[in-house]
Amino acid sequence: MSLNRSDLVSAIAAKADLTKADADKAVAALQEVLIESLAAGEAVKVTGLLSVERVERAARTGRNPRTGEEIQIPAGYGVKISAGSLLKKAVAK
Known part of the structure; x- marks a missing residue:
């Protein structure tokens, strides 16, 4: 079994008492930060x-x-x- 993005967003929303929309924004923000940081050579x-x-x-x-x-x-x-x-x-x- 694997956890896809939708499942991850739902799990984060439930654990952090957030709406699914807010949890989705948080996942999208994490993705952006990872991409921008790695592109700049930062770990x-x-x-x-x-x-x-x-x-x-x-x-x-x-x-x-x-x-x-x-x-x-x-x-x-x-x-x-x-x-x-x-x-x-x-x-x-």
């Missing part, structure tokens, strides 16, 4: 829950799986998400 850390940061990937040589031909993969950025202690405890049960 986002929610102590105990998670940390999200932009990581640099060096250029490298790869291989086309169909042809076996070597290809050059340019340098770029990725996203690294690390679970915090509360999140790790929750899934260990």
Whole structure:
């Protein structure tokens, strides 16, 4: 089972005693803050829950799986998400 955005908004609304519209605004704001912060190269850390940061990937040589031909993969950025202690405890049960 997975929690989609609608389910998440409903759960937040119930836990925080908010309307679904207000909870949806909060989720949208979190999304915007994450995107803007990561685009600016800033890490986002929610102590105990998670940390999200932009990581640099060096250029490298790869291989086309169909042809076996070597290809050059340019340098770029990725996203690294690390679970915090509360999140790790929750899934260990």
